[in-house]
Amino acid sequence: MTGITLQYIPYNTDVAFLGIKQQVIGMLHYRIAFFTHVYTALFVLPAGFIQFSPYVLSHFKKLHRLSGWIYTVFVLLLVAPSGFVMGIYANGGLSSQISFCVLALLWFYATLMAIISITKKDILSHRKWMIRSFALTLSAISLRAWKYILVYLFHPAPMDNYRMVAWLSWVVNLLIAEIIIFKFIHHAKINNRLVVTHSDRRL
Amino acid sequence: MQKSIIALLLLILIGACNETEKKTDNIQTETTVAKTETAKPAHVYYASYVGGFEAEKMDPAQNGTYSNLINITISTLEDGKATGRSIIAGNDRPFNGTYKQSGALFEVNAAEPGDDKHDGHFEFTLDTSKLILTGKWYSNDKTIAVPVRKFELNKKTFVYNADNNFDESIEGAALYTGSESDEGSHEAVTKKVIEINASKQKLSSKDVENLYKGDLELIRNAIYARHGYSFRNRKMRYIFDGLVDWYVPMNVDVRNDLTALEKENIDLLKRYENHAEKYYDEFSR
Numbered sequence: 103m104t105g106i107t108l109q110y111i112p113y114n115t116d117v118a119f120l121g122i123k124q125q126v127i128g129m130l131h132y133r134i135a136f137f138t139h140v141y142t143a144l145f146v147l148p149a150g151f152i153q154f155s156p157y158v159l160s161h162f163k164k165l166h167r168l169s170g171w172i173y174t175v176f177v178l179l180l181v182a183p184s185g186f187v188m189g190i191y192a193n194g195g196l197s198s199q200i201s202f203c204v205l206a207l208l209w210f211y212a213t214l215m216a217i218i219s220i221t222k223k224d225i226l227s228h229r230k231w232m233i234r235s236f237a238l239t240l241s242a243i244s245l246r247a248w249k250y251i252l253v254y255l256f257h258p259a260p261m262d263n264y265r266m267v268a269w270l271s272w273v274v275n276l277l278i279a280e281i282i283i284f285k286f287i288h289h290a291k292i293n294n295r296l297v298v299t300h301s302d303r304r305l
Numbered sequence: 306m307q308k309s310i311i312a313l314l315l316l317i318l319i320g321a322c323n324e325t326e327k328k329t330d331n332i333q334t335e336t337t338v339a340k341t342e343t344a345k346p347a348h349v350y351y352a353s354y355v356g357g358f359e360a361e362k363m364d365p366a367q368n369g370t371y372s373n374l375i376n377i378t379i380s381t382l383e384d385g386k387a388t389g390r391s392i393i394a395g396n397d398r399p400f401n402g403t404y405k406q407s408g409a410l411f412e413v414n415a416a417e418p419g420d421d422k423h424d425g426h427f428e429f430t431l432d433t434s435k436l437i438l439t440g441k442w443y444s445n446d447k448t449i450a451v452p453v454r455k456f457e458l459n460k461k462t463f464v465y466n467a468d469n470n471f472d473e474s475i476e477g478a479a480l481y482t483g484s485e486s487d488e489g490s491h492e493a494v495t496k497k498v499i500e501i502n503a504s505k506q507k508l509s510s511k512d513v514e515n516l517y518k519g520d521l522e523l524i525r526n527a528i529y530a531r532h533g534y535s536f537r538n539r540k541m542r543y544i545f546d547g548l549v550d551w552y553v554p555m556n557v558d559v560r561n562d563l564t565a566l567e568k569e570n571i572d573l574l575k576r577y578e579n580h581a582e583k584y585y586d587e588f589s590r
Contacts (some may be wrong), residue, residue, distance in 0.1 A: 122580045123509055193514060253586045260585055261515035 103243065107144050110137065126191045135187035143242060144178045149173035150236040174217045177235070182210040194261050198268035205272045209238040230283050237279035238272055245271030307337035350411075350431060354438040354458035355377045355553055357546075358393055361441065362453040369450025370394075370539065374546035376554045377438055377458060379431065382406075387413045391427075394539030397557045400427060409434040422446060429456075436460040463533045463553040465562070467504040470527060475499065475548055480519040480540055492519035494544075501527050503570040514576060518581035525574040528567045 109118045115127050126132045152158055152169040159166050189202030216231035248267040252258055258266070318461040358375035375393040387404045390397060402415025417424035429440025435458060444452040471494075478494045497520050501512065504527075513521060526541045533555030536542045545552045556562070563571070 118580075118584070121576050122510065122514065124576065250586065259515045259517060260581060 103147060104144060106246075107140050110140050113137070122193065123191075131187060132191060135184040138180050139184040142176055142184075146173050146176050146181055146239055147242070149176070150239055153232060154236065170217075170220075174213055177213045177239070178210060178217075182206050182213070185209070192268065194265040194268060197265050200267040201272075205238060208272075208276075209235060212238060225285065230287055233279050233283055233287075234276065237275040241272035241275055244275055281300060286296060348382075348433070350433040350436060350460075351381065352436070353463060353553065353555070354431075354436075355461040356456055356458035357587050358442070358454050358456050360451040360453075361455045362451065363452050364452075365447075370542070371451075372546075373457060373542060374552070374554055375458065376461075376463075376535070377427075377429070377456075378468045379391055379438075382411055382413070382431070387411075387415050389415070391417075392535045392554050392557065395535050395557050396421070396423060397535070398424060402427070407574035413440075415418055419445060420492055423449070448531060461553050463555040466551070467502070467531065469504075469531050469551045470502045471523070471549065473499065475523075475544070478544060478548055480522075481543070492517060495520055496521060498523045498527070503574065504531055504564070504567055506572045507566060509571070510577075513577050516577070518578055518585060521574050521578045521581065525571055525578070528563070528571060529559055532556065532562045534559045 106118075110120075114120075115133065116124070120136070123132075123136075127136075139223055149172055152295055153166065153173065180270045181205070186203055186206035189199055189206055192202045202299045212231050212235035216228055216235050219225075219227035245267050248270045249263060252263050254264060354377045355374065357372045359372045360369065363369055363371070365415050371585050373394050375391060377389060377391045379387070379389045381388045382404055385403055385405075387402045388400070390399045390418040394396075398421065399415045400417050402413055404411045404413045406412075409432060411433065413427065413429050413431060416426040423444070423446075425442055425444040425446075427440060431437055431438045431536050437457065439457045440455070442454045442456070446452070473496070475494050475498060476496045480492045480494060495517065497516055501508070501524050506512075513524075516524075522540075523544060526536070526538075526545070528551065529536070530541075530545050533553050535554035535557050536545060546554075
């Protein structure tokens, strides 16, 4: 992923992905969205790995909080909104435009819910929403992996391929996230003391 | 007095005008005469002859091409002297020599200048009644992959026609460069290349974004082929030499012949080709 970002350093509007975005690169808001997206997306990926480390959580709670705030601020203010703007002009027509815009909205929503729930000290909800949020963050990687796999297996025409991976990239991730939530968090709900305190509070 | 001077001046002026008009008329007729003189060949057999330039002797150890399309253009056959040029695989070489005439047959023996490593000499017979040119070519350098080639060529006149395009027979044609490193990346041509003519329609991203790299390449190179470009690129030679009947290699540089529309389309196609080349089967967007 770092390699993908590095292609755009120094600032250049005619390399890599932008080579086939010349019809929209003339628009200032697209340029702002695009460069915001590629330069900042790199920060949210490692943040996620820190967030899901139980070791960091138990031993360096401050690091977990700091990195969590960075993740949240970047996603909510920079990466998701810029992703939405780019989604409007996505290659591949309406289907992929809808896909990327919905992805940006869901990502924003999941991240927002994660931060709201933790400020309310609702750790269970926080965990669920963070799993969803990070699953959507990882679509950056899965999109490229799907693309590679589909080309290897079926050799589809480039834009047909792009339309497929636009959806596969995050829908599959989200399904996996829901399975994880159901399997682990749901079980935890039954066994975990945490949940007992919750139900206690409700009582 | 004043009036008559003015009248006189006017007369001179009108006279001068008439004279210049006549002069330009003369020049115009002169140039048209000159043009028709140079454009009209003295003989019907002062023409281009096109066909396969086939290996007769081939070094199996080297990666030579068995057959390329050659264009031998005869400029003059006069007073025992033969001049012309041959255009093949992006190489445009003049030749000079002598001939012996017996009836409709001209037996020509001509050499290329000798300052190019692919130069050699021709021995061919031009049948001016059938307009067929047959013969052999011998390389100066005997160590090259194909030191002797034979050919039987037919008269074919190059004309730029924007309507020229691929026909159905191109579908499924293999795109390969002939080099061993390219094995495994074979791509077949799809019928999209028949639907798009980049010399006639203005292409947009929508038209080209879903095309395979091989198709993009053919659509772009068809522009050059229409202008009679002789391809150095082996992959393109396999396609145009063998599978495109209207193709006549005539020039080794067609950059100044391209229309504005063609130039725009070339830029767009090249953009998508580069993108496909770099990113189609890579872990990237």
